[in-house]
Amino acid sequence: MRKHTVLRSRSESFSFIVENRTIRMLLILLGLTALLFLTGLSVGSTFIHPIAVMKHLIGTNGEEHAFVIGTLRLPRMVLSMLAGMALGVAGLILQGIVRNPLASPDIVGITGGASAAAVYVITFHSEISLKWVPLAAISGACVVSLLMYALARNNGVTPIRLVLIGIGIQSLTSAAVTLMIVLSPTYSTSEAYIWLTGSVYGANWNHVMSLLPWVVIFVPLTFVLSRKLNVQELGDGVALGLGAKVQRNRFALLLISVALAGSAVAFAGAIGFVGLMAPHISRMLAGRSFGSLVPVTALIGGMIVFMADTAARTLFLPLDLPAGVFVSGIGAPFFIYLLYRNRHQ
Amino acid sequence: MKALGLWACFALLLVSFAASILWGQTRTPLATAASAFLHYDRDSAEQVIIRTTRLSRAVIACMIGASLAVAGALMQALTRNPLASTDLFGINAGALFFVVFGAVFLSFNSLAHLMWFAFLGATVAALLVFLLGSVGRDALSPIKIVLAGAALTALFSSFTSGLLVVNEQNLEGVLFWIGGSVSGRTLDMAYPVFPVVIAAGILALCLGPAVNILTSGDDIAKGLGQKVIAVKLLMGAIIVVLAGGSVAVGGLIGFIGLVVPHLVRSLVGIDYRWIIPYSAVLGASLLLMADIAARFVIRPEEMPIGIVTALIGAPFFIAIARRGFRKA
Numbered sequence: 001m002r003k004h005t006v007l008r009s010r011s012e013s014f015s016f017i018v019e020n021r022t023i024r025m026l027l028i029l030l031g032l033t034a035l036l037f038l039t040g041l042s043v044g045s046t047f048i049h050p051i052a053v054m055k056h057l058i059g060t061n062g063e064e065h066a067f068v069i070g071t072l073r074l075p076r077m078v079l080s081m082l083a084g085m086a087l088g089v090a091g092l093i094l095q096g097i098v099r100n101p102l103a104s105p106d107i108v109g110i111t112g113g114a115s116a117a118a119v120y121v122i123t124f125h126s127e128i129s130l131k132w133v134p135l136a137a138i139s140g141a142c143v144v145s146l147l148m149y150a151l152a153r154n155n156g157v158t159p160i161r162l163v164l165i166g167i168g169i170q171s172l173t174s175a176a177v178t179l180m181i182v183l184s185p186t187y188s189t190s191e192a193y194i195w196l197t198g199s200v201y202g203a204n205w206n207h208v209m210s211l212l213p214w215v216v217i218f219v220p221l222t223f224v225l226s227r228k229l230n231v232q233e234l235g236d237g238v239a240l241g242l243g244a245k246v247q248r249n250r251f252a253l254l255l256i257s258v259a260l261a262g263s264a265v266a267f268a269g270a271i272g273f274v275g276l277m278a279p280h281i282s283r284m285l286a287g288r289s290f291g292s293l294v295p296v297t298a299l300i301g302g303m304i305v306f307m308a309d310t311a312a313r314t315l316f317l318p319l320d321l322p323a324g325v326f327v328s329g330i331g332a333p334f335f336i337y338l339l340y341r342n343r344h345q
Numbered sequence: 346m347k348a349l350g351l352w353a354c355f356a357l358l359l360v361s362f363a364a365s366i367l368w369g370q371t372r373t374p375l376a377t378a379a380s381a382f383l384h385y386d387r388d389s390a391e392q393v394i395i396r397t398t399r400l401s402r403a404v405i406a407c408m409i410g411a412s413l414a415v416a417g418a419l420m421q422a423l424t425r426n427p428l429a430s431t432d433l434f435g436i437n438a439g440a441l442f443f444v445v446f447g448a449v450f451l452s453f454n455s456l457a458h459l460m461w462f463a464f465l466g467a468t469v470a471a472l473l474v475f476l477l478g479s480v481g482r483d484a485l486s487p488i489k490i491v492l493a494g495a496a497l498t499a500l501f502s503s504f505t506s507g508l509l510v511v512n513e514q515n516l517e518g519v520l521f522w523i524g525g526s527v528s529g530r531t532l533d534m535a536y537p538v539f540p541v542v543i544a545a546g547i548l549a550l551c552l553g554p555a556v557n558i559l560t561s562g563d564d565i566a567k568g569l570g571q572k573v574i575a576v577k578l579l580m581g582a583i584i585v586v587l588a589g590g591s592v593a594v595g596g597l598i599g600f601i602g603l604v605v606p607h608l609v610r611s612l613v614g615i616d617y618r619w620i621i622p623y624s625a626v627l628g629a630s631l632l633l634m635a636d637i638a639a640r641f642v643i644r645p646e647e648m649p650i651g652i653v654t655a656l657i658g659a660p661f662f663i664a665i666a667r668r669g670f671r672k673a
Binding site for chain 1: 428477488491493495496499504506510511520521523599600643646648649651652658659660663666667
């Protein structure tokens with residue numbers, strides 16, 4: 001039996017178990033994140049020495065690098081981190097609900113709904129300013145997942161139906177996206193395409209501040225609900241036997257997943273594979289209890305998008321590629337390897 | 346009875362073929378169309394349209410529709426999964442990625458070369474989907490392999506959009522592939538693909554009895570003396586050629602491979618000696634009709650045909666998923 005830390009409120013209205021191993025792991029990951037952050041801030045088209053970066057962060061270096069760090073690099077990095085966190089946790093929730101390691105928001109149509117709405121705004125209403133794209137994306141994600149849920153509903157929602165209908169809807173939304181792109185004028189075509197690949201280029205503090213509340217509210221909420229997720233993963237029969245309100249919890253968890261995925265996609269574009277990969281990597285690091293998985297997945301997801309974006313903006317200077325290309329380019333083969341490795345589980 | 350039905354399907358195919366040649370932005374009277382073939386007059390604009398665009402479009406639609414439907418039928422037999430088809434399993438997306446790579450980065454233009462990229466991509470994707478779907482405890486369960494296919498589709502399409510983002514000036518030229526189109530190629534360009542695809546189609550027809558035995562289960566097939574592995578490999582090769590050839594010519598056209606075999610099974614039952622020819626003929630007619638619809642839905646522009654088939658097919662897929670499914 002491993003050492004656990006049990007956190008439980010007096011009325012036992014919430015309780016979760018966190019393995020001590022996970023706490024160590026979290027500390028290591030936090031350290032790693034900080035290190036990556038420092039590296040990310042110093043590399044780029046102008047190299048800034050890490051010590052100068054640190055001096056800037058504690059505020060002893062005056063205004064020397066204020067523009068490059070404060071305006072260009074920092075918001076972009078924070079945004080990629082937040083988006084990765086949201087996507088990772090959204091994927092974790094979905095995999096828990098569906099009880100299948102291949103589920104993720106970009107496969108069951110949540111991202112697709114967001115994309116269709118966003119591309120609609122980009123191609124047909126670019127005159128009303130692109131600041132409506134995030135709102136459109138979030139509403140698109142909501143509409144699509146409600147539709148998916150309603151269609152899958154037939155005496156309760158089984159995970160299989162949910163996922164299959166999600167795939168069907170995904171292909172409808174991608175048909176819609178293709179149609180809009182084909183009909184649109186060329187200049188918005190490439191803009192829509194970059195959005196579809198996923199990019200945090202040109203992020204500013206407003207974006208960060210708009211995404212932040214979603215992550216700050218819903219990731220901890222998932223943590224609090226992690227024992228419901230634990231129960232969901234046992235299968236409907238066992239979960240019902242344990243007295244869980246399976247259908248209600250499933251709906252609530254799905255909503256959280258949609259909120260996380262929708263908001264992340266809204267600000268960072270349709271970055272794929274984070275929701276698929278991050279939970280897998282965290283399971284290798286932190287076992288199977290969702291209490292430990294939620295924070296670890298959040299950190300891993302953040303790191304994936306962050307590293308992809310750093311690679312995308314530095315490796316091919318002066319080109320600044322969309323981060324999404326790197327996430328799938330590096331992530332997808334890795335994901336296939338992961339599945340192969342875990343084939344006996 | 347079944348033979349009679351097949352003739353009826355052929356009649357339907359002929360009617361849709363004729364409609365596809367006659368109807369379009371300019372509607373052509375039957376007499377003009379007939380004279381375009383019987384005594385061709387180069388000065389008549391209508392006759393030129395028919396001989397160049399309309400005819401090649403109709404022939405290509407026939408080829409793609411029949412190939413995709415047969416590939417879907419074989420796929421459903423091979424995986425014993427009613428939700429199987431080459432596009433849902435990521436095979437089309439894999440082929441497309443390799444084709445776009447070949448066209449954009451290695452600057453191959455001729456379909457004689459691009460076709461091989463498509464075959465390679467389809468093979469890679471097919472191998473991956475079986476690898477992914479067969480890992481873990483409940484290997485090759487319908488849900489698992491469908492998810493694996495969706496993951497692969499997502500993977501290859503994000504690669505494809507990555508290629509297009511990096512190489513923006515080719516975006517316009519490649520877009521028709523992504524939406525799917527039967528009008529992007531002339532007959533001359535598609536010519537190298539025909540013999541390969543037709544050979545694969547004939548092979549598929551001959552394979553009917555073997556497929557019947559295979560669908561009764563691996564053990565029974567083995568007991569009846571069938572070389573199960575060989576039959577499966579052959580089916581896989583046919584699927585790859587049919588799907589790859591279609592993608593190389595027409596891009597991503599989805600759901601034909603899902604819808605048509607289902608339709609056919611409700612007509613003729615589970616005998617693959619009939620399912621395969623029926624699928625070919627009905628697949629061709631369905632795609633011809635979809636192509637006609639694509640010309641009229643958003644006039645004066647044309648809708649990519651892949652979108653028309655998705656609009657027909659996705660609700661169908663959702664309906665199957667909702668109903669729950671029996672074994673194919």
